[in-house]
Amino acid sequence: AAGVIQSPRHLIKEKRETATLKCYPIPRHDTVYWYQQGPGQDPQFLISFYEKMQSDKGSIPDRFSAQQFSDYHSELNMSSLELGDSALYFCASSLAWLTDTQYFGPGTRLTVL
Amino acid sequence: EDQVTQSPEALRLQEGESSSLNCSYTVSGLRGLFWYRQDPGKGPEFLFTLYSAGEEKEKERLKATLTKKESFLHITAPKPEDSATYLCAVQALIGTSGSRLTFGEGTQLTVNP
Numbered sequence: 001a002a003g004v005i006q007s008p009r010h011l012i013k014e015k016r017e018t019a020t021l022k023c024y025p026i027p028r029h030d031t032v033y034w035y036q037q038g039p040g041q042d043p044q045f046l047i048s049f050y051e052k053m054q055s056d057k058g059s060i061p062d063r064f065s066a067q068q069f070s071d072y073h074s075e076l077n078m079s080s081l082e083l084g085d086s087a088l089y090f091c092a093s094s095l096a097w098l099t100d101t102q103y104f105g106p107g108t109r110l111t112v113l
Numbered sequence: 114e115d116q117v118t119q120s121p122e123a124l125r126l127q128e129g130e131s132s133s134l135n136c137s138y139t140v141s142g143l144r145g146l147f148w149y150r151q152d153p154g155k156g157p158e159f160l161f162t163l164y165s166a167g168e169e170k171e172k173e174r175l176k177a178t179l180t181k182k183e184s185f186l187h188i189t190a191p192k193p194e195d196s197a198t199y200l201c202a203v204q205a206l207i208g209t210s211g212s213r214l215t216f217g218e219g220t221q222l223t224v225n226p
Contacts, residue, residue, distance in 0.1 A: 004156075033213070033214075035214075041218070042200060042216035042217060042218050042219055043157065043200075043214075043216050044216075045213035045214060045215070048212070048213065055212065056207075056212050056213050058213055088154070090156050090157070099162070100144060100145045100162065100204055101145075101147065101159055101162050102147075102159075102214060103159055104149070104156035104157045104158070104159075105156050106155060106156045107154075107155070107156050109154070
């Protein structure tokens, strides 16, 4: 079965640079979620989109923005990167009318030097 | 604020030694409780969704149960390949699609052969 696709899988950036993470949900899924997981920590919710509209917002820094496009893929844009942004970033997707279960992608490991 | 507490933080078992993991939660109306398995550096893998007190679900050696205040993940006759971090998460009933998961810090399970 098709799963959530994230790209790139690994990303290395310098401080103050920008980064764009992409997420392709499971086909027909209409809701996308972004989570950040630091070393040894549990995933922390950042933001979600349902039918291309923001549906929930968590502890996402103002330096970050995200959107969901007409084909339901989503992008997380991160600017003025800081050392503390180094983490695993997960995207998850769900089919809202059918289930609340969120299926996670493999993640993007971001390292800020 | 939704809160999830998992215990123990770490658990070492011998192969075949059954045990249970605990997840205590407080949430302003439970939409669903979710169990995930996570291997190092990988995305959380969905195991179970529970919606109401008294509900039980099983999959191979795993069985999840739910009460009004906590959930248990029972592992029967575990094998070394069951070694992973098990994450519990809750989703609040806020009436909209695309609402966040709040995770516990996980239980790191090691099963020795």
